[in-house]
Amino acid sequence: MADTTAPSAGASCLERLKNYVKTPKGSILSAEILISFIIIICYGASYTGGYSTVAICEMIFAMVFFFIFMMGMDKQFLLVNWLWTDLFRAGIGAVLYLIISLITVIGGAGDGARIAGGVFGLIAGLLFTYDTYTLFMEVKSTRQHTAASTGVGV
Known part of the structure; x- marks a missing residue:
């Protein structure tokens, strides 16, 4: 007979989603x-x-990293440095969003949806920049400073 008190796999995943x-x-x-x-x-x-190519790629990358961090796979697959990988993802996303958004806002006269996408893109660029900043500060705080060996025995 099945144990009804144990949480199901779907509930566990939903619980992880809510907590993350x-x-x-x-x-x-x-x-x-x-x-x-x-x-x-x-x-x-x-x-x-x-211009939606950047948004599609960044949304997919953010979803992949969300899933990896939510499920704790970053602790299981130690071959990849997830902190640096996420830092590069956020940094590249910030630069691309800011460039594409400026292009669309400047050249979008007469196309309201394009201007709205550009304005939201500028906001996304700021959000990705903030993510890059927080990740950079985390990298900076986790870096260990060790004394360099001079090779001279005292």
Whole structure:
């Protein structure tokens, strides 16, 4: 007979999701996913939808990292330095969002959806910049300073 007191795998995953979204990193990643989705909708409604590529890629990358960190896979797969990988993801996302958003806001006269996507893209660029800053501070605090060996025995 099945044990009904043990939580099911789906409930455990849902519980992990609820708990991870409440953490600072989880809330930043979920905000990145949400704003990227909003940008995809805005660029999809505009006359030129080619600018949505950055938003699609960054949303997928944020979802992958959200899942990896939520499930604790970063503690299991030690071959990858997840902190540095996430730092590069956020840094590249910040630069790309800021560049694409400035291009779309400056050249989007007459296309309201494109301008809205650009404005949301600027907000996303600031969010990714904040994520990069917090990750950089974490890298800086976890770096160990050891004395260099001079090779001279005293």
